[in-house]
Amino acid sequence: MKKLRASDELTEYLLSASEDDRTVIEEMFSSLESRLNLATVYERGLMRDYDRALVWLLNAGLSPEEAVKRLDPEKLGGYYCRESKTWYPLDSSAKVYPLSMSRNKMQVFRLSAYMTAPVVPELLQVALNAVITRFPCFAVSVRRGFFWHYLDGLKARFEVTEENDIPCGAIDISSSRSPAFRVQYYGDRISAEFFHILTDGTGGMVFLKTLVAEYARLLGADIPCTHGVADVRAIPDPQESENSFLEWYKPGPTGGFMGSPAAQMGGRLTRKRPSGVVHFIMDSDELRSAARKKSVSVTTLMTAAIFVASRAAMDSPDGNIQIQVPVDMRRIHPSVTLRNFSLYASIKIPAAKVNNLDSILSEVCEQLKNGTSEEYLNHMLTSAVMLVNAARPIPLSMKGWFIRIIYGFLGDKLFTNTLSNLGIVDIPDELRPYVRMMDFVLGTVITNRAACSMVTVNGKAVLSIAKLTNDPSFEERLYSELSGLGIGVELEGSARNED
Numbered sequence: 001m002k003k004l005r006a007s008d009e010l011t012e013y014l015l016s017a018s019e020d021d022r023t024v025i026e027e028m029f030s031s032l033e034s035r036l037n038l039a040t041v042y043e044r045g046l047m048r049d050y051d052r053a054l055v056w057l058l059n060a061g062l063s064p065e066e067a068v069k070r071l072d073p074e075k076l077g078g079y080y081c082r083e084s085k086t087w088y089p090l091d092s093s094a095k096v097y098p099l100s101m102s103r104n105k106m107q108v109f110r111l112s113a114y115m116t117a118p119v120v121p122e123l124l125q126v127a128l129n130a131v132i133t134r135f136p137c138f139a140v141s142v143r144r145g146f147f148w149h150y151l152d153g154l155k156a157r158f159e160v161t162e163e164n165d166i167p168c169g170a171i172d173i174s175s176s177r178s179p180a181f182r183v184q185y186y187g188d189r190i191s192a193e194f195f196h197i198l199t200d201g202t203g204g205m206v207f208l209k210t211l212v213a214e215y216a217r218l219l220g221a222d223i224p225c226t227h228g229v230a231d232v233r234a235i236p237d238p239q240e241s242e243n244s245f246l247e248w249y250k251p252g253p254t255g256g257f258m259g260s261p262a263a264q265m266g267g268r269l270t271r272k273r274p275s276g277v278v279h280f281i282m283d284s285d286e287l288r289s290a291a292r293k294k295s296v297s298v299t300t301l302m303t304a305a306i307f308v309a310s311r312a313a314m315d316s317p318d319g320n321i322q323i324q325v326p327v328d329m330r331r332i333h334p335s336v337t338l339r340n341f342s343l344y345a346s347i348k349i350p351a352a353k354v355n356n357l358d359s360i361l362s363e364v365c366e367q368l369k370n371g372t373s374e375e376y377l378n379h380m381l382t383s384a385v386m387l388v389n390a391a392r393p394i395p396l397s398m399k400g401w402f403i404r405i406i407y408g409f410l411g412d413k414l415f416t417n418t419l420s421n422l423g424i425v426d427i428p429d430e431l432r433p434y435v436r437m438m439d440f441v442l443g444t445v446i447t448n449r450a451a452c453s454m455v456t457v458n459g460k461a462v463l464s465i466a467k468l469t470n471d472p473s474f475e476e477r478l479y480s481e482l483s484g485l486g487i488g489v490e491l492e493g494s495a496r497n498e499d
Contacts, residue, residue, distance in 0.1 A: 007048075009055045021064040025054065032073040037081045042157040046080070049129060049157075052122040053218070070218050071126060075232055079133035084153030088137055092245035092388050093340040094197045098142060098149045105273065106170040107196035108443040109453075111208045112189050114436050119185040120219070125160045127214040128183050132158050134232045135207055137241040137338060138198055142173045142180055147392055151197070154179060163191060166494055167277055168443035168466065171195050183211070188436075190215065196340070201422050201440060201453075202328050203338035206230060208438075209427060216434045227426045237336060244335040245385055254386060255379040259414045263319030263351050265310055265449040267471030274444045274451075274466040278475050278493035280482065281437070284424070284461040290485040294358075296365050299325065299421050302463065303347060304364045305481045306452055307354050310416050312477035313449065317352040324415040325368065329381070332374050343380045345371025346415070357481060412445040422455040432458055444468040450475075 006014065014022055032050055036043045050071055057067035097107050132139050139158070140151035158179055163186035173180055173195065180195040192208045199207070210230040213223040225231040291301040303323055310321050325345045335341055347367045349360055370376060422440055437460040442451040449469045455462055465475055482489050 007051050007055065009059075010051050013055070013058060017064070024064045024068055028054075028068045028071065028073060032076075035073055035076050035078065035080055037083075038155060038157070042080075042155075045157040045159070046129060049122075049125045053126045056120060056122045057218075070220070075130040076133055077233070080155065082155075084139075084155040086136060086153035087143075088140065088151040088153075088241055089243065090148060090150060090197060091243040091337075091339040091341070092385050093200075093342070095148055095388055095391075097195070097197045105446060106443070107445075108168045108171060108193055109196060109201065109204070110167045110191050110193045110439075110441040110443075111201070111204050111455075112191040112439045112441070113208060113212045114438065115188045115190065115212075115434055116436050117434075118188050119190055119215075121160055121162070121185055123218040124183070124185055124190060124211075124215050127211055127218055128158055128160055130232050131207070131211045131214050134210065134230050134234065134236060135338065136236055138179075138181055138194075138207060140180065140198070141176050141178055142195075142197060143176065144396060147394070147396055149197075149396070151180075152176070158183070160185065162186060163189070166272065166274060167191070167441045168193060168274060199338055200328070200340045200342045201326075201420065202330060202342070203340070205422065205425060206338060209425075209431075212435060213428070213431055216431055219434070221430060221434060223430050224428050227428045229428060229431075239336050240338045242335070242337050243339060244329065244333065244337045244341040245381060247335065248329075248333040249381060249385040250378075252382055253379050254383040255376070259322070259346065259348075261319075261413045262322035262348070262416045263314060264413075264416060264447055265313040265469075265471075265474060266315045267313065267449050267469030267473070269447075269449070269468055270470060274468060275470055276467045276494050277441055278465045278467065278491065279439055280463040280465070280475075280479070281490040281492060282461045282463070282482070282487050284456045284459050286487045287461050290487050294361055296361055297368075298461075299419070300361070300365045300368055301485075302421065302452075302454065303368065303419050304357050304361050305478055306417055306419055307347075307349060307360055307364065308357055308481055309474050309478035310450075311351055311354040313471065313473040314351060317350075319351055320348050321351050321354055321416045322346060322348040322414060324418040325371070326418070326420045327372050327377060329377065332377060343377050343384070345376075347371065357485075412448045415448060417448060418442060418451045418453075420451075420453040422453075424456045427457065436460070437462055439464050442466055 054067055139154050141154045143150055143152045160183050163184040172178055180198050182193050184191045194204050206228050209228050213229045216223050287298055291298045307321055326342050327345055329341045347364055354360055438455050438457040439462045440453040440455040441464045442453045444451055444466050451466045453464050479489055
């Protein structure tokens with residue numbers, strides 16, 4: 001163990017261990033050491049990770065043989081031995097993100113799994129060390145090119161940290177060694193936060209499920225690589241890093257992006273972004289039953305409820321309430337990409353006509369049907385690719401102003417609110433005893449006072465509301481609407497932050 005000064009706990013164990021046990025442990029670290037060719041600080045960090053995880057497993061009563069079998073450095077393959085020569089151009093959706101961000105305004109979203117026991121950080125770190133080898137398009141830093149930013153392969157130790165701040169804060173990408181994602185834990189929660197330049201909710205969920213599955217394996221579970229759990233030992237599919245916008249782009253009619261400013265909810269904007277997050281935890285059967293009684297989908301019902309709640313948080317009935325509903329394009333165009341491949345439907349109703357849920361349900365249903373049609377979304381895809389192509393010849397140093405012009409009508413002023421529903425996320429049956437629920441949190445933008453997102457796992461539907469104001473009118477009315485439909489709602493969330 002040349003590159004590891006064994007911890008006091010491991011040293012003490014080795015002093016009293018049998019020769020056979022010492023040999024098993026030393027062989028594991030020898031195998032790990034042979035797989036590392038990184039900067040010294042990263043190599044020492046990885047060796048230390050396995051030291052701490054091994055000590056935890058031994059203290060949990062495992063034999064050295066069983067502990068070493070679970071950790072198994074062979075999962076790393078040769079990933080940390082090879083110099084990174086891979087880089088990725090941004091997908092067509094991601095190109096605008098680094099040009100529209102500032103220090104505290106950054107498109108970040110979070111996916112979390114709530115475990116049935118407190119998280120063991122020593123095991124989560126080792127799980128991440130293995131899992132990131134399967135997702136090289138996430139192991140990157142954001143770099144500046146001549147025409148566009150790009151993603152440069154980053155071989156490093158990616159550190160798990162304890163969560164100590166509000167979700168979806170800006171990620172520091174200023175350094176060439178700065179990743180564009182982070183993995184955190186708090187209590188029983190494992191969270192992965194992504195700068196949207198990397199991926200969308202679908203791609204991020206594949207990463208989170210794979211991470212949680214690997215963590216559960218370290219706890220002793222036998223989790224198969226099914227239901228969207230990637231095989232850590234498998235060679236990554238090149239199609240996982242493709243730009244599916246270009247793959248499915250065809251010249252033709254355009255549309256879907258133009259619009260006028262929407263009415264905004266009231267409440268003074270806070271400097272802290274988000275100022276708080278509220279989770280509505282619901283029984284998915286009750287939610288589906290309520291939607292079925294209204295003869296609509298769950299997404300239609302929730303969108304209509306958000307319209308009513310948004311109107312209740314406004315000071316006047318002037319203008320249009322407009323809700324953005326992201327759509328996973330993979331349901332139209334088959335793709336295994338882990339990059340961004342989402343567009344959106346735009347649902348618009350005059351604020352003066354939003355009186356109650358029943359009065360707008362049919363209109364919301366009709367607009368959602370049209371806005372999620374293949375024809376409409378293909379026109380939007382064509383527009384997105386053409387807009388990016390129009391900006392390409394402009395040097396990056398001058399591109400900011402051009403992007404602001406052509407994307408000026410795509411900003412959050414066009415919308416009052418967002419509802420991003422990942423739907424029912426399936427996981428292997430063997431993983432269900434370890435995961436009690438998940439949540440999905442959108443980072444706030446510039447103008448919208450709230451952003452809503454939803455995911456359903458293990459019979460729990462969780463609607464998360466990221467706030468940009470301390471005014472509680474929106475979530476109070478939404479709670480009232482859902483309760484009135486016979487849906488039991490359990491509230492959880494962060495404390496309000498002061499301006």
